[in-house]
Amino acid sequence: MARNLVLILAFASLCIGSVLADWNILNQMRRTAVRDSLKNYCESWRMNVELNNIREFEVVPQECTDYIKKYMTSSQYKADSERAIEEVKLYLSGCCSLEGDGKDAWIFDVDDTLLSTIPYFKKHGFGGEKLNASSLEEWMKEIKAPALDHTLNLFHEIKNRGVKIFLVSSRKEYLRSYTVDNLINVGYHGWTSLELRALEDEYKKVKQYKAEVRKRLVNEGYRIWGIIGDQWSSLAGHPRPKRTFKLPNSIYYLS
């Protein structure tokens, strides 16, 4: 009797163990499938932002903020940006018959092109929270934005070729001294002009404001050989430069 009981108990525990193991494997498979499907979803969101198919987004989808954070702080983001910079250098090495008359020009965006706002977004939900302009501007006034090293290098290379550099930013005019200080602190100097949004520009879309700045430059006789920026709105509209280069940025969208 007792022996039978021992046998039954042994068999039951074997069964339970086996069922639990299966359960664990199934759970693991389910978790892996959910994780892979979320990764696919968030990667396709990011990709379509960079393809300029997804526009005017106000926030990163809540379920993707971790994914976007991971990308924007990864060696892949760095490699993607560095490759864009390399392509600018390649273009410059063959493109431009510079005339040395002081009218050859290049345009840079400021935020997330020359300076990184990632330290700010690290503390503010990585695009998952609706952009709070005054909070971001307070952070800009702390003049702590680090340089994007790869762009810093390009900036000086372009300047050393005798090309005039124009910084065209959607930052507001009242941030001028903070912006200049921040740029100089991290190694940028020698630009020709820093264009910021005056009061009358604040109600224009970024795309219109930036195109108007280019129009003024062209009217002043500048040949704009290229623009590099992290927003499609920095590159769109007329007059068009000869080439445009887009850096990755899937944290926010300026239209």
Add this chain to the structure above:
Amino acid sequence: MARNLVLILAFASLCIGSVLADWNILNQMRRTAVRDSLKNYCESWRMNVELNNIREFEVVPQECTDYIKKYMTSSQYKADSERAIEEVKLYLSGCCSLEGDGKDAWIFDVDDTLLSTIPYFKKHGFGGEKLNASSLEEWMKEIKAPALDHTLNLFHEIKNRGVKIFLVSSRKEYLRSYTVDNLINVGYHGWTSLELRALEDEYKKVKQYKAEVRKRLVNEGYRIWGIIGDQWSSLAGHPRPKRTFKLPNSIYYLS
């Protein structure tokens, strides 16, 4: 004496075992580092193609053909394409005050937008070989290109809204009957016009040829609500449509 020898041999084999294990671990680490660094490199190449920073490439970098093959046959490629299609549908649901006068128009690319050339490139180095036009055209004449399911669905949705569909392809005119047969075989029907490159168009860049087709359509009174294509050259130039949508494709570049 014999005992000492045994001890020495035992110690030596322990040492060798340990060194071999370390060597294996180091080798494994080196292989992982090389693999990760190649993945970073190839992903940044692909990303910069999609960002329109890398242009006019003739071949996929040799070391990246496996990576590009993996992407273009992955669930990620599918998810990225499907997301682009969803964005078209979202745009169409809110964008267009269709006038029902038969002048509302939409433009599709053919290859890698309606039909997939992946089966061809699977047999031809996945972009790692310079594009052989006659070999590709021979394959097109076999009329075996499958539909891209997500675009097939969009095609019919747009048609059912009463929007006229124009297929603007860089395929040559002599491929017309093969192209029509292939499109119909996989489920496309009811387009308004299939534009192919006539002899006089063959020496134009794709961008110019496609812009000229749009100009003709606009002159005929059509309102082009959008274009979807897999090449930046399908979307560039004037006249511009109201919106453009880019599908991923990092196998070849048409300028």
